[in-house]
Amino acid sequence: MLVLHHFFSLRSCLIILMIASTSVTANKITFAQWKENTIQKFHQHGDIPKQFLKEKLTAITLDPEIIRLDNNQPEAIFSLGEYLSQRLNKKRINQGKKYFKTHQKLLQKTQESYGIPPQIIISFWSLETNHGNYIGNKNILRSLSTLAYDGRREKLFTEQLYFALKILHQNPHIKHQSFLGSWAGAMGHPQFMPSTFINYAVDGNKDGKIDLWNNLNDVFFSMGNYLNKLTWNESQIWGKQVILPSTLDWRKIGLEWTLPVAEWVKQGVEFSDGITPSNRFQHKASIVTPMGHNGPAFMVFDNFHVIMRWNNSIKYALSVGILSDLIINRYSISDLSLRDWNQNHPNRTQIRKLQTKLNLLNYEAGKPDGIIGKQTRKAIIRYQLEHNLIPDGYPNTDLLAHLKI
Numbered sequence: 001m002l003v004l005h006h007f008f009s010l011r012s013c014l015i016i017l018m019i020a021s022t023s024v025t026a027n028k029i030t031f032a033q034w035k036e037n038t039i040q041k042f043h044q045h046g047d048i049p050k051q052f053l054k055e056k057l058t059a060i061t062l063d064p065e066i067i068r069l070d071n072n073q074p075e076a077i078f079s080l081g082e083y084l085s086q087r088l089n090k091k092r093i094n095q096g097k098k099y100f101k102t103h104q105k106l107l108q109k110t111q112e113s114y115g116i117p118p119q120i121i122i123s124f125w126s127l128e129t130n131h132g133n134y135i136g137n138k139n140i141l142r143s144l145s146t147l148a149y150d151g152r153r154e155k156l157f158t159e160q161l162y163f164a165l166k167i168l169h170q171n172p173h174i175k176h177q178s179f180l181g182s183w184a185g186a187m188g189h190p191q192f193m194p195s196t197f198i199n200y201a202v203d204g205n206k207d208g209k210i211d212l213w214n215n216l217n218d219v220f221f222s223m224g225n226y227l228n229k230l231t232w233n234e235s236q237i238w239g240k241q242v243i244l245p246s247t248l249d250w251r252k253i254g255l256e257w258t259l260p261v262a263e264w265v266k267q268g269v270e271f272s273d274g275i276t277p278s279n280r281f282q283h284k285a286s287i288v289t290p291m292g293h294n295g296p297a298f299m300v301f302d303n304f305h306v307i308m309r310w311n312n313s314i315k316y317a318l319s320v321g322i323l324s325d326l327i328i329n330r331y332s333i334s335d336l337s338l339r340d341w342n343q344n345h346p347n348r349t350q351i352r353k354l355q356t357k358l359n360l361l362n363y364e365a366g367k368p369d370g371i372i373g374k375q376t377r378k379a380i381i382r383y384q385l386e387h388n389l390i391p392d393g394y395p396n397t398d399l400l401a402h403l404k405i
Ligand SMILES: [Ca+2]
Pocket: 203, 204, 205, 206, 207, 208, 209, 210, 211, 215, 218
């Protein structure tokens, strides 16, 4: 899983800024020249010996498969129901429950050290690599060099390449040939990007080596440490499914708005399981409706934002939260009626058209990129408000028909 949003230490940030400010114009020079320039820049700005950089980078070749994968982003966008059905299948849920028991001791130790509940660790572990079964077999340095040179997200991947080299330099037990991960550079059981590894990975079993590929103690402790530093709050839950009253002011829906639980309840919000968490009345929460007013609604707490700092996607965060609940039998998958969450989601071409049209009409939807971000959502809400549609910010068929798309 490619993780774009990481927290960097101040020192790392400074190094990143220095590297980025002098980054090369990748696609105008040959790969060999690019490697030479990169070795030079990393040496000047970082603390890795030049000889080491040369040894690791000089022999690297471009990986055409990675360029192809990077350029072929899927056109279809899954509905929440489809997304969750794929990820939360029976086998995965049952395995999660099994590992929750078999690794109980280690998970308990992780919770004692970092305050992260066992079911949350198992849920991330499960969704990232299917409990370590899909950790990727691409050479990290080759992947990151290719992506940095290819240029689409040159800055991000140049930074990650620097951190990857730093990992190899600081951890001589990790050999170049076994430094493997996903095509986008995510590594080991938790699929940490190199910057995450550098800043948050820890040596759980105290054998003097950090091993996120083979040692579960290191894996769980590193995940625990990362989530702890992302400010996971042990006394809170991630969220709960809710039922919204028809009278609710839709302008208050979305992660930008927070109100105390008591206030939401006062406004008529009910909990799908019928249990009102009165012990959490003072906690602040937002309400998200990832499929608009025709889909499910969730009340989410600060921990939901923590999950989104790991991977900045509401659907991903919901999958982590829901799987963690399923692992501890808070409810069962059949209680969720995922089939009802399957309404058609427009594809990227339709969203690009929608953005272009909204821009033409001066609703400022931002660059037509086929992705519903904050700005597009705001533009949709403004349009909906001005045309007496329910202002849920969701591009449903009514909205597309209204705009003749
Ligand atoms: Ca270790």
